[in-house]
Amino acid sequence: MQNIQIEEDEIDLSQLFSTLKKNFFTIVFITLFITSLVVVYSYFLPPIYSSDVKISFSNEEKSSMSSLIPNALADFTATTEKKLETVKLTLETRKFINSVIKELDINQRYFIEHNYRKDELYAFDNLEVSLNIHDDNFKEKYDGTLYDKLFTIKPIDKKHFLLSVDAMEYNRTCSYNKLVSNAYFSIKVIKKSYLEDTNYYISQSNPQLLADHILENMKTTILSDNVLQITYTDTVAKRAKEIVQEIANQFREFTLVKKTSELKKRLIFINGQIGIIENQLQGEGKNLKEYQKKHKTFFTIETNNKMILEKLAEKKEMIETLKLQLKELNDFQKSFKKGNLNTVSLLNNGINISSIEPLIERFHAIDIELEDMRIQAKNIEKSLTKRPQLEQLIQRLHKEKDTLEELNFNFTPTHPQVVKTNNTIIEIENDIRSYIQTDLNRLRKSKSSIKTKIIANINTTKKSIEHKLNIFKHDIQNENALMQTLPEKSLTVQELKRKFTLSENIYTFLLQKKMETQMSLASVIENTQIIESAREGLKPIKPNKKLIVIVGFITSLILAIFYVFLKSMLDTKIRNEANIKELTDAPLYGSLPNKKHKRFFEEAMRVIRTNLQFIIPKDKQCISILVSSTVPGEGKTTVIANLAHIIAQSNQKRVLIMDLDLRKPRLYQELNKSNKLGMTQYLTGDFELESCIQEVNEHLDFFPAGAIPPNPSELLMSEKFDKTIKKLFLTYDYILFDTSPIGSIIDAKILLPYSDIVLLVVRANVAEKGFIEHFNNLRKETEIQSSGIILNDVKHDKSSSYGYGYGYGYGV
Template sequence: MSIETQNNVYIEDEIDLKQLFESLSERKLTIIFVFFITLAFGIAFAYFAQPIYKTSTTIQVKTNDKQLQTDMLQAAIQGMPNTEIDTELGILQSYTLIKEVLNNVVFDIRYFKKENFKTLEVFVDEAPFKVLYSYPENSEFIGRMFSIKPLDTDTFELSTLDSWKDITGLTQNPTYNAKHKYNEKIINEHFSITISKKRDFIDEEYFFSFNDKRSLIENMIKPNLFANIFMKNGSIVEISYEDNLPQRAQIFTNALANAYIQQNININTEEATKKLDFIEKQIVEIKSNLEKSAINVEQFKQKYDLMDIATQTQASMQKLIVYDQELAQIEIEEEQAKRVLELLETGDFSSLSIAPLQISDLLINSLMQALSEAERERRSLLVEFTERHPEVMKVTQNIAKIKNEILSNIKSLYQGIKNRRESIEKIIEKNEAYFKKLPEKEREYIDLMRKFQVNENMYAYLLEKQYEASIIKASKVSNSRIIDPALLPLKPLKPKISLIIAVSAVLGLILGIMIALIRNALDNTIKNYEDITNESKIPVIGSIPFIKGYKDTYHVIHNDPKSVYAESFRAIRTNLQFMATYSSHKTIMISSTIPAEGKTTTSSNLGAILAMSDKKTIILNLDLRLPTLHKVFNLPNDSGMSNFLSGHTQPEEIIQNTEITNLDIISSGPVPPNPSELIMSERMEEIIEFLKQSYDYIILDTPPLGLVTDATILANLADITLLVVKSNYAKKGFVTNFEKTAKAHNIKNTGIILNALLRKKAYSGYGGYGGYGYGYEEKPKRSWFKHLLKI
């Protein structure tokens, strides 16, 4: 690329950038309006938004060490999730655990205060009153907002704020409005409330609502509760909670952590507790039997004055007591096995892990461990997959298989215990044959002693087991611990006011610029030279600046001949000299596409500037439908072009002198019923030829081209045809249509005058005859965008 080409590209880019900022400068009011509206919305949002506080606690979760190591290894090598930790994260966010927390803390009553046009929730300790309440589960006032309005120091008005109506217009939610005293119990079918006052709040506006636990969990707690792994591939988790109230956030987070720890302890001690409860029940029963048997032995000895029995008999009895004790233990085992079997047959396999007495069968213990691991694996998989996932289905089938094997082995174990019992019973029956030879009273005594000894031994045995179970239960502690408790948050997490205002400001500026650019893109009005030259090859012979503050633009040339406005007409006058014509008497037709583009103003001022150059000039008002030229010069319109064209007057009779030397006019005259026909008459050509004898310039002020055919007819009588185009008003298509009309009717020497052009627009480009302007124009002021960016 050559240096010249590069310079051209640079200049074009610079011009395009300047045009961009000029177009934005035009829409600066739009940009400013959108900017401040968006900023106002941002400030309002930040002001009315409920503050959100966040606090967190960290917990060390100790799970199955072996499995945890395996999961961590998989997570590190394969990028798989730490499923053991994920399971605990799910528990921390579970409905059951949160509900347990809400049973220990009171969150279902909420207090609100309206102040400075916004309603904010306040902590229960900050409310000037306290609400004690109860309500049925189906109460229609759950979640409803109550307003409490103090009437004096002892009474208040209680009312509901909200209600809704169905399509019939009937109110469906019940409303409440009544006056009550403090500490008075308010009872009805929907609720029972007692409101006690802590301090006076007559000039303050407070509300409260009571909510059920389910709605609190689903709508307030779960959406704002988060549990995450605190350290990658570690066993520390972080619980964070967001709430409108910092105190409630801290209380709930710590309560949740403590409830999780306590749940862990309860699970770990559940097995020992079940066993201990079973043993204690057996102890109560055996103790009662022992006391009864001791009384029976003592009463029997006293009644029959028996002291001791023979040594051989004593030895036989002790041997039989051993068998009796063994039988008693077997019966306990049989009862336990029967109970477990009944539970398993109903599908309750949780009884295996909390069986009251240990099941010593190695195979069953192995199967129980396999079942526990399979169920843990299934829970871990369900964190990521559904129950129909192939891996989940495979594990589920394996669980069912293990359960069938456990059930089969428990049945075999139960049958084995029954066989042992039957064997011991036969041994006891065989040994009892010896005692049948003894006297009746001695046999009765021996039976009583056997029962007493068996009860005594079983009682001692169960006390020992109770002690062992108590030690086991006491040794059970939580697998987890709280590392850092939740602290009271001092600053809200949201809204970030400075960020919201900054984003609103940037967004407002961007939206304002976008809307300005869109408006510019959709705006098809002519704004500068380029808009005309891009649409047509007809030259622009000059531009007329927009003058702010002038009420009488018709006489600017006459009243202020040294103004920029006057200089623009001098430039047009000069450029007219270059338009090809061999006639010394030039006829100039001035028209527009639609009304209000300034053709009459242009005609009058152009006539004045030509007259000031010592050229005799006359302006003909040929807009017979809407005459205005006579008003410009404060002249009558009793007789004019319509009178002449209709054959009622002569040219000399309708020419009127103006206060400007060398400038005359012919007004339109009374509005005729057939203006187009009059324009087309031969008398039109006659008056033009007549005026050429006396005037250097004849200006024809015609109707708009786009509305009637009059101007098109007159164009053939003119040496020069000029179209007045008003900036920011005329459409770009007007210029195109003018060019097509000129070609279609063979109109020569056409030109365009750009009217009401903002002065800075004149420097956006140049074309035709009027590119450089003429006169004493000042340097245009730089736009505020250019000042800002130093362009």
């Protein structure tokens, strides 16, 4: 059994090589054709250049005055992966990219024709082109847009060029250095030097789509906890460098402005207050001088009165401080309701915020979590938060999407497994969104609760300050009553001095705060640094044309081989001897070329005759051979006529060939004999047997079918037919039966008991493989003694020897 399996494997391998050899030129043609297309395709592919910058984010503010910078303003000091994800989203917004576009002149693209290909340039070396498009006017008359359409400049001579716009069928001869203008566009071409005799092209990008185009070609990658790489690809190396460098510069400026904006707002407020207090201080000083000069009150007050006045001044100053604190608390409440949680002013005015500091920190933390969850909601495929349940859902989503990608590669979108996977992905995405929404609701609820607590604590602080304010006011009333005993002029002088001193103290306080703010502003350093600037790419990163051609060649070769094998697998026709070997264990006695190749046809017939000698019973007086086919038109009549001639000539035996295809007799035509009197007349009439048989030559006789009967099967099953056959067995050495096709009519099966050998004629490139299966079933059902196949109409090959080497199974 093992040897048989090895033999079958060898036969299969041989069949594979045979298929490849037979279709060699088809494989070569398909491979070369597809490879040629790939070569042409790769030739026209534009080169893609890449440029990148690396940005680092410092974790701490390294400033000698860092203690003066409010924590609430350090928006960009954290450089965790979560913060870098936020930076990535910022970089990938159209608003930010539009700020980059404003700084660059990249709305025009330049091409030059070279070897049937349009090569893009950063700018023309010998031309300066200014193009403006009036797209609204263009849309009113034409379909589509004039943006991104090519304007062709074809030099004519030293002073003129041909301007063509295919989008509007515009062709006009124009002069260099002169403006060409119409309702749809205006263009000015300035010639700077000698022009090549080729086409120059220019187009203007749609400003509304330019940001999207940049975003499509930009990629941001997190290299580490504090380093971000921005990569930009473009068909022009210099433009790629300029765009990615400007993106880095703009973001660097953006972070710096973000950090200093709050300090600048504070400085503006302090400067305004200084101006007010300065005017107030000048007025009070002037009033004090004029009163003293007018009333000549340059005297001192007794020690006791002086102490009272000093206490009174201190309390009034405290009242002003408390009022300022109340104002700051009210302002904080108003700004807090608007979402601003700046506690700088509270701290600077000496307000104790220890009771709300933990709440404010928690409020900030919830704000960050909310922002993270909003970002997560926009990008549900990437885990941006440290939530195990959410990470598990996202991992499941990735796994299902990977599964879907594999299914889409093997199945159609309507396949049940694909539909099921799609539904699973939708469910997971809905679970993720539901989880995110639930978390958002929870955070918003916590934020609202904390906000309520902060407001309640602020109200409590305000009540405490108001209580102190009332106490000081009551004390001042008592001290004022006490001071009524002082001389009126002295009291007035002290009051003016008190006001002046109070204003002077406030002015000094504001100057101090201004200095602190200015020092804070001056000490702000950039936490965004460009650690590696963009460089112009010297070689394109893609396409790898050599690799494309190699892959194209290999792919086309695989496709060609796949096509050949697929064609062979789906081929239901019998093409050659190998097909028959695969389908049956019945012997193949020979292969016949087309009858037009007479010499090769006769040689093949002799080989078939020789092969039949091995299975002819030696002890029988008459050998009967039935020749049939599975369907009409396979050449059985031609084969049986020529086989009868060969047997008669070679063996010098008496041979009778009988046309028993009573339904459609054709053998008489092949032998050039008459069909007027034959088997039908003999079986249904009173004709003598000898009168129905015609002589073909000395050793070969012919028994025609005769007229077509209405009941051919009944005639062949009749007792007279049985006796006739037995009688003829005693007269002839060989009898050959030409029957109806064995696959469709029962007539041939009736003759099987009279046949020593059954030959099935199979026509190459016509017969179906299923016919052989039918023949196999017939062999099992009827237990035919000896049977075999003759392959007819095989393609002629001078190097072939028809009929040789097919004697396996003889004598079985």
